[in-house]
Amino acid sequence: MSKIYTANDLIRFIYQETNTADSANIQQLITEQPECAEAFDSLSDIVSMLDEVSLNASPTSIAIIMEQAHKSAAECI
């Protein structure tokens, strides 16, 4: 493994944007190097917490959009 990986590569790996070869190499680094594993765990933990953050639009907003869609369809007829 001659390629040097950076913190940016680790972020791309966490968000599954690395290609197969890079993913395998980074996974190997995480397994073999404690500091790399620590950085990976730290970033992954934060991303997991962010995954929990979600809000719903109000049903009224969805109803308004559907009403507009209906009007828009009626105008086309």
Add this chain to the structure above:
Amino acid sequence: MNIQTISDQELIQLYLQGNESCLEVLIKRHQRNIFTAIYLLVKNRSLAEDIFQETFIKIIHTIRSDKYNEEGKFAPWAARIARNLAIDYLRKLKRDVTITDSEGNDIFNFITIAEESNEDRMIRNQSENMVRQMVKRLPEEQREVLIMRQWGNMSFQEIADATGVSINTALGRMRYALNNLRKMMDQQGVKI
């Protein structure tokens, strides 16, 4: 055919053929991520609802006028529209609000803070809310990249293109955002 399991692209095609319930499924499938992204950008629930409506009305017009050509990429495309509308609105608001207080401070900042505290009061103790508040406190450039990647499902390259920076800059901003969130969590004793 189970309408809940078919692809975004198929839902769009069926909607164009007159099946409005397919549009509703599409909206409900993506509303959570899109709405969260908008809310975290504009930091105000009522405004987020308006921009959310505007986003989907724009999406509908684009689909109906046969200008939609993002096959298989509905989510990032929708997130891009939402982001542009949110940024436009914030720019307009900053331009329009020129009133300052007696000490010459821009009252725009105070308006934002006041709106946040109302929401904070309702769900202050929830850790999800704490994380949300931390995201809101990130510098604008970092917050934007984080929101577009996390909730907008845009790739780092798509974010770089949308914001006019290199992919390394977008990744660097994301890295700073995650590191800053980690620091804030440590300071506030948020357990991960």
